[in-house]
Amino acid sequence: MKADYVIVGAGSAGCVLANRLSEDPSARVIVIEAGGRDWNPLIHVPVGFMKLLDHPTLTWNYKAEADPGTAGRAIPYPRGRVLGGSSSINGLIYIRGQPEDFDHWAQLGNRGWGWDDVLPYFKQAERWQGEAGEPHGTQGFLTTSPMTERPAVCQAIIDAARELGLEYRADVNDLPPGAGDSIGWCQQTRGGRRRASAAQTYLKPAAKRPNLEIVTDALVHRITFDASRATGVVLSRGGRVEIVDATREVILAAGAIGSPHLLQLSGIGEPEVLAKAGIPVRHALPGVGQNFQDHYIARMSCEVRGIETLNERGRGLRFGREVWRYVAAGTGMLTYSASLCAASVKVLEESATPDVQCVFAPASYKPGLIRRLDDVPGITGGPWQMRPLSRGYVLATTPDPHDQPAINPRYLAEETDRRAMIGGLRFLRRLFAAPALAPYIVGEKLPGPGVQSDDELLDYARQNGATVYHASCSCMMGNHAMAVVDSELRVHGLDGLRVIDASVMPAVSSTNTNAPTIMIAEKGAAMIRAAARERLAA
Numbered sequence: 345m346k347a348d349y350v351i352v353g354a355g356s357a358g359c360v361l362a363n364r365l366s367e368d369p370s371a372r373v374i375v376i377e378a379g380g381r382d383w384n385p386l387i388h389v390p391v392g393f394m395k396l397l398d399h400p401t402l403t404w405n406y407k408a409e410a411d412p413g414t415a416g417r418a419i420p421y422p423r424g425r426v427l428g429g430s431s432s433i434n435g436l437i438y439i440r441g442q443p444e445d446f447d448h449w450a451q452l453g454n455r456g457w458g459w460d461d462v463l464p465y466f467k468q469a470e471r472w473q474g475e476a477g478e479p480h481g482t483q484g485f486l487t488t489s490p491m492t493e494r495p496a497v498c499q500a501i502i503d504a505a506r507e508l509g510l511e512y513r514a515d516v517n518d519l520p521p522g523a524g525d526s527i528g529w530c531q532q533t534r535g536g537r538r539r540a541s542a543a544q545t546y547l548k549p550a551a552k553r554p555n556l557e558i559v560t561d562a563l564v565h566r567i568t569f570d571a572s573r574a575t576g577v578v579l580s581r582g583g584r585v586e587i588v589d590a591t592r593e594v595i596l597a598a599g600a601i602g603s604p605h606l607l608q609l610s611g612i613g614e615p616e617v618l619a620k621a622g623i624p625v626r627h628a629l630p631g632v633g634q635n636f637q638d639h640y641i642a643r644m645s646c647e648v649r650g651i652e653t654l655n656e657r658g659r660g661l662r663f664g665r666e667v668w669r670y671v672a673a674g675t676g677m678l679t680y681s682a683s684l685c686a687a688s689v690k691v692l693e694e695s696a697t698p699d700v701q702c703v704f705a706p707a708s709y710k711p712g713l714i715r716r717l718d719d720v721p722g723i724t725g726g727p728w729q730m731r732p733l734s735r736g737y738v739l740a741t742t743p744d745p746h747d748q749p750a751i752n753p754r755y756l757a758e759e760t761d762r763r764a765m766i767g768g769l770r771f772l773r774r775l776f777a778a779p780a781l782a783p784y785i786v787g788e789k790l791p792g793p794g795v796q797s798d799d800e801l802l803d804y805a806r807q808n809g810a811t812v813y814h815a816s817c818s819c820m821m822g823n824h825a826m827a828v829v830d831s832e833l834r835v836h837g838l839d840g841l842r843v844i845d846a847s848v849m850p851a852v853s854s855t856n857t858n859a860p861t862i863m864i865a866e867k868g869a870a871m872i873r874a875a876a877r878e879r880l881a882a
Contacts, residue, residue: 347374347557349872350577350590352564352606353598355429356858357845357865359542360469361597363485363549364869366556371876374588375547376559376579378602379425387432388538389670391678394715396433397422403433406601406748408811413640413734413755415806421751422813423601427560428543430599431858434813435682436539437703438488438531440466441853441860442688442730443521444697452850453823454831459521465866466859471545473535479518485545486862487535491684493675494529497651497706497723497784498684502527504778505687516686525698527687533858534681537674542862559588565745567594567610567841569626574841593840593872597865600815600847601738604633605749607819607828607843608740612835621740627837631826632819633738637852638753639701639812642765642805643726644772645708645718647786653721654680654707686855687775688730691767692760700768701855702727702775708789711808722789725775727768728812730854733758738818753815756806765805766798814857819847832875833868844868 349365351358354377362375384402386392396402398420406421408414424430443459450458467481474490476482505527506512513519513528533540550556562581567574568589576589596603607613611626613633618625657666657677669676683703690698708722709715736754741747756762769791776785787793791804819828828835829848835841846861853860 345374345557345559345586346589346591347372348590348592349373349595350588350593351375351595351597352577353377353429353596353602353845354427354543354547354558354560355424355597355599355845356431356542356861357868358597359428359431359546360862360865361595361844361869362556362558363546364866365872366550366553368873368876369553369555372555374557374559376562376564376577376588377427378561378563379427380560382427382432382541382543384426387426387428387541388544389678390436390532390534390539391680392539393433393435393682399433402426404601404748406751409750409752411752411754413757413806414809415803417807419810421811421815423599423815427547427558428541430813431533431542432539434858436532436534437681437683437856438517438533438859439686439855440517440863441855442519442523442697445851445853445860447521449821449850454821454850456831457821462863462867465863465870469862469866477515477518479515485549486533486542487540487545489532489534491529491532493679495652495684495706497648497653498529498704500651500780500784501704501723501725501775502685503780504775507778507780508774510687510689522697525687525689527685529685530681530683530703532681534679537670537679563745564598564606565609567606572627572837573839590840592876593842595872596841596843597845599845600636600818601749601751603843603845603847604738604818604828605740606745607632607835608749609743609745612838613740617739621742623740623743629828629836631828633740633749634735634826635817635820636736636738636753636815637732637734637817637849638755639728639730639732639814639852640753640755640761640765640809641726641728641812642769642809643724643790644769644776644788645722645724645790646776646788647708647720647722648784649721649786651784653723654705655717655719655721658707658717688855689768689771691771692764699730700727700764700771701730702768702772718789725772727765727772729761729764729768731851732761734761735817753811755809756802762802766801769801769805814852816846816849816852816857819843820850821848822850832871842868842872
């Protein structure tokens, strides 16, 4: 096989790239996905994400290393392995983040990545289904929707937050620079009754183009080179090994785990890391797999009475009615995302803007990764630090592409991160005690009234916290010694090779990472097409 552009990974970024690059009919594009087609019906029912996080074939079944930040637990680390990648299994939340996130990227030396630079690409991506307004785009591929159903218990959470002084924001993506503490309804990547994954919104419309080939169930082993120029990839599928040639560029869009791992398997990385894994060094680049970041969440739940939650609606005859509502009208709890409303609050005195995101669900759950509803009515809130200082790694441990790399975000390694987690949990307690909510609260179930001191709250977070699925920064963008790509997303020191996915973030965005990842891919595709036009004009 041969193409002008070979894209590795058909996740959030890869689907965008496949669509945008194949818009040029003169460019042949191949996109390669390790997983299969997105045929499983649970992918397309929004609330199906609750059953997908440990799916044996639709995820990579990764585990993060045991670490002091997780009290020595090796926690599950779900990443999508299917067309659409993690956009096919995530909680459907569409929040771009604070404008300061992107201005910070630019301040780190990444020209063209400030808020004013990236906002047009957020809007270009979007097909907004709500009321038209300046913050949103309406002509893009990614269907985004307001929260059309607003349960009374979530409205009570919003009212309680306003009692604590938070500003209500009617549009959480209309966030001006310098905004203070606020709360609002989440927005979703949903079109009507169906999940709007990158596969459905970007890849499916492009799939019939004669210049685009979609290859599934194919594991890429390594990148091929001619001297310092990337020339293609080696993959295996159906028991055969094949070479795919790229006449212009190889583009890694395999995500914050897959992209650094594939670079290392190809001999690109820190020489000591490669030597330990038994991989010959082709190109020394010490930042590959380093600077890895993620958000860490520890949830607090309360039993409630006198107000409806999903715990009652999610079982028995009432769940049957919910299924009928979904089938007949495309409404009800089966259209819900992981959280329905979210608050941004400042808990650290030194922060200039809100530093903790708290997300809320009108339900409570039994312990464990898989969200099984509790037996009694309840609500759940979870804080994460928006801008963690802790950074970890994604490192190949063997030359075999089938072997999982070592994954460790080093959660709560920094004192600031620990203080933010404690502050976030204490904020939730104040919120749940506010007058708008207090009449409904029976009692705190997790962590429970016996957990009071800072040390006890931190120990609870370590013992019970988990990933928010926001893996990023493992191939960070910049011009310093630990940077992997430049501001055009080209791998330093090599030709014909780019990384375009969440791994290039120089610092994790403050909120959910799917929207910024799609923006990165939109901007990256525009850069590639501009470079192609320059070559033709030369």
